[in-house]
Amino acid sequence: MAGQADVNRRTGDVPAPGADPSPSPVRVFLLNCGSSSLADRAFSGLMLVCALSIFAIVILILVELISGSKLTIQKFGMSFFFGSAWDPVNGNFGALPFIYGTVVSSILSLIIAVPLAVGVAIFLTEMCPDFLRGFLAFFTELLAAIPSVVYGLWAVFVLIPLLRQYVNPFLIKTLGWSGIFAGPNYGIGMLAAGVILSIMILPIISSLTREVISAVPHSQREAVLALGATRWEMIRMGVLRNARIGIVGAVILGLGRALGETMAVTMVIGNRPEIARSLLAPGYSMASVIANEFSEASDALYLSALIEIGLALFIVTVIVNALARVLVWAVTRGAPVRGT
Amino acid sequence: MASNIVMPPLRARASNRVWRVFADHLATTAAVGSTILVMAPLIAIFGYLIYKGATSLNLAFFTQVPKPVGEVGGGMANSILGSGILLAIASLMGVPIGIAGGIYIAEFGRNRRLANMVRFTADVLNGVPSIVMGIAVYTLIVVPQKHFSALAGGVALGIMMIPTITRTTEEMLLMVPLNVREAALGLGVPNWRSVVSITLRTASPGVITGCMLAFARVAGETAPLLFTAFGNQFWSTSVNQPIAALPLQIYVYALSPYDEWHRLAWGGALVLIVLIVVSVALVRYVAGRGVLKGAS
């Protein structure tokens, strides 16, 4: 072993004048400790395997989802995503109502949440007094971490009655002519789903936008102010212009979260697989149908249809999240981003 | 760059200046307004959750199983225990693998491309809907075993913990300054020992709170448990049987028609919220103190 040869060579040294010819016990011990290269290699190998587990998880999910949806892929092919009939009894499955529900509720939530989230982010970074900022930032982080089912619980007992009694009648009266707010007023439905989703994605969009805005260097702000700009002009030209890629990324991340949100949506969307023009009508989302009907799926084709919806959901959210991360990374330069 | 800023022509006319000042005030009002519009209801929601939860909690909540329908009283003890068991399984799986993965990309990521890919994939995985994890574990474990089980639920939650813990561990390890690692290497300490006994130990407060955060996040997950752990009305400690979980029961109770079960749901929600508040506060506290205890 290399270590042994070293010791032999060492004892062949000509000792320096006045040197201690017998090495101390400490020195002897350390010389005989040996090379740790085996332990080092084993350790880094073990760590590597664990790091690779991340890829293993992705592959596992893909494999399971694809093999689980084989039946419906073979039977329906691409028409699965364009059919609007969901008829488990007769074995006829079309995923369009769920795609519609997921997309519409998510877009609705973005329409509500994005302007507000960006406004909050701007306030917190550019206008907020220091004593308030810490509390509000902490509170925002809390809200982002509250479980979906808790939001759902609140939605069922507070939001739905609120919508049913005050908001929906108002909307029907004023905007009912458009057909978007029409029909029976159950309280549950697409609008409720959009609202609860907007509440849930707002903290995330806001936190991420704040980080992106904070990453804009002060020199940019100062340059604009030095030209005599008002504060709003400084924000518009010095900050938002530089951060807009990252803000788009934050919005897309919020979209990704909205697309996959399951429990709260399931509790308020109405669970009816139909495409309706009115936002007050019950609907169904991709995640909700899986949550509701998976354990009850009575035959293999039914289960396969649900798994295929899960596969579609997986692929879409991966693409959306990857896109969002790339955009946010471009602005914050790869610094680890906290808060999902 | 300042060169590509297009300023409105600075005319000497007062009207232009007045408009710009007005726009500034309008923007400020909009920002403040949206903050109030957002924060006030959110604070109200939060307060309502705490109020409803607090009025629902009593000692029985933590010690008794649910009473049969129609009877008053009872608790969610079995759900709390069930969540505990699920989280124990999940942590046993997720914490070591996650920390090890984080160690790899922070300390051995010499091949920076691999580390970047792991990091990116972990972030993307964090955004995947948790119900998808449930489906994957269902086909992987529940189908071959032909029954729901706590094991399946624990594995689903564990899979969710791995990307989160990997990222937070990496973040915390990277905060340990280079010169501390160099001191260990310069002493002739083996690399693995230096990573474990010096770097990891220095970063341990942060790493532990990162695990806590992942724990709290996964504790509130319902979707992946719907068809893996499945839920259980009775007291169960078996790993191979379906098992109750707090968020799962909250879901079932919320949608039920019984007032008593609604009360239990609010109580359970408060327990989850307290867990979240404690972990988020802890993470902020540790992050604020910095990774180096007592370092100048």
Place this chain on the structure above:
Amino acid sequence: MGVEIEVSDLNAWYGTNHTLQSISLRIPANHATALIGPSGCGKSTFVRCLNRMHETNPIGRVTGTVRVGQVDIYAQSSPVEIRRRIGMVFQRPNPFPTMSIYDNVASGLRLNGYRNRKVLDEVVERSLQQAALWEEVKDELKKKSGASLSGGQQQRLCIARALAVDPEVMLMDEPASALDPVSTAKIEDLIFQLKSQYTIVIVTHNMQQAARVAENTGFFLNGKLVEFDATHKIFTNPTDKRTEDYITGRFG
């Protein structure tokens, strides 16, 4: 008890940057050797090549031979054993922040598996005395953390930590540059006392310091070793004009 260091044709790179070009010299045992030169001349890189710390940088690369007491340190694949024989003190003090003073000094032994409590106690006391820190901390060895000491004390703690593993060579990369003048003086005294027992290589940008503590001095410029000779000769009658320019303050 120190050993001689012989360097032949040493070249070092940071990525594509050829930081050290064909360095050859012989550092005598039981003496202090100073390395001087302007910023970026490669003297720190050189010292880090002597205990294979340069390669800890992912883009660091070394060719050539370095013999520490007859042993070619690059001949074997694992640098860990080499580093146990060569102690290093860094520019900014870096005690382990989670450890007490005692644990810091004992770390080189403990982390390699040494368990004998009695010997550890003796080693810690001896090392702290050699580093002239014992009197100041002897009552609080296990209670105070290493990071709670002052800058000068921390650096002496790092010296004690390096001495505890009984190395044959001590490498010091600008050990006093981050310290106040009083601490600097204490460290220089230390070097004076230690050099009879160890081979010391000290990198410094302070020429007066080199003149005070070292018997031999090497002048580095742009990655090359320009001149290496007895200290008094370098500073009073240098052979190379570039050395003379540096000494007299024309640059750097």
